[in-house]
Amino acid sequence: MKSYLVIIGAAPCVKDDIANLPVSPEACDFIAVGLDAMDKLLGRIEYMATYHPYEIAQCRERRTKAGGNVDYKVVSHITQGASGSVDIVIPFKQPSGSSALLGVLAGIKEGYRKMILCGCPLEDEVRDGRTKNYQQFRDGWKAHLDEYVGKVRSMSGWTKDFLGYPTEEWLAR
Numbered sequence: 001m002k003s004y005l006v007i008i009g010a011a012p013c014v015k016d017d018i019a020n021l022p023v024s025p026e027a028c029d030f031i032a033v034g035l036d037a038m039d040k041l042l043g044r045i046e047y048m049a050t051y052h053p054y055e056i057a058q059c060r061e062r063r064t065k066a067g068g069n070v071d072y073k074v075v076s077h078i079t080q081g082a083s084g085s086v087d088i089v090i091p092f093k094q095p096s097g098s099s100a101l102l103g104v105l106a107g108i109k110e111g112y113r114k115m116i117l118c119g120c121p122l123e124d125e126v127r128d129g130r131t132k133n134y135q136q137f138r139d140g141w142k143a144h145l146d147e148y149v150g151k152v153r154s155m156s157g158w159t160k161d162f163l164g165y166p167t168e169e170w171l172a173r
Contacts, residue, residue, distance in 0.1 A: 004028045004171075005112040007103040007120060007152075008045070010036035014119025017155035021116065022166050031075070031107065033099035033120070035059050039066035040119060047110075049075035049103040051096065053086060075106040097140025098122065100159075104152050105144075113151060116166045121157020138162075 006021065006028045008014060018041060021028070031047035032038050035055045038048065039062055048059055053076045060070050074085065077092035090105045100120040107115045122134040122141070138158060153166035164170070 001111060002027055002029045003114065005103075005107040005110075005115045006030050007049075007100055007107070007115060007117045008032045008037050008041050009100055009117065009119035009121075010034060010040060011119040011121050011123070011125060011157070013121060013156045014040045017118035020155060021118070022168065023116075023171060028116075029112075031103045032059075032063075032072075033103045035062060037119065038062040039068065042066055042068045044069050045072050047073050047075055047088070047103070047106060049099050049106055051077060051092070051099050051102060053078055056086075075102060077102070093144065095140040095143055096137060097144060098134065098137040101137070101140055101144065101148075104148050108148060108151060114166075114171065115148075115152040117152065117154035117156075117159050117163070119156075120154065120159055122159050123157045134158075 004023055030045040031049055032045050033049045035058055038059050063070050073087040075088040076086045079086050079089055088106050104115055122137055125132050152163055154160040154163050
């Protein structure tokens, strides 16, 4: 286990967020959250988190097609998806904070003390011709704050405003 866990989302800012990480990627483990994040980072990922376990096989297919590793642990809220097994179960609690928060909770369960969100701004966006509304997930982040406070920061968007940026001071604590 490395010093930091980076949670990789699928927002358009993800590549800029990764490029501007304030720590060396060599000091980080990575978790991709959801199907659309599986090909955003072709370097090694240690985990994949999803609230859509029926997409587990599709996630592996997308990762394989992109040339990334597929020997990662699967995180979800149930023990078995229709298309694959789950290695780490994080029970679902209302309200949802999206698969990004699921990734954070898995990171805590795995023992990470510092996590950084990349491509998880939780801001509405148009992707594949459809508007994706992330406003609803902000309530989950607010409701479950006591579970992760001080352990996670973000590179962009609403999550950066809410959680803070991963400053040198925070990283050194």
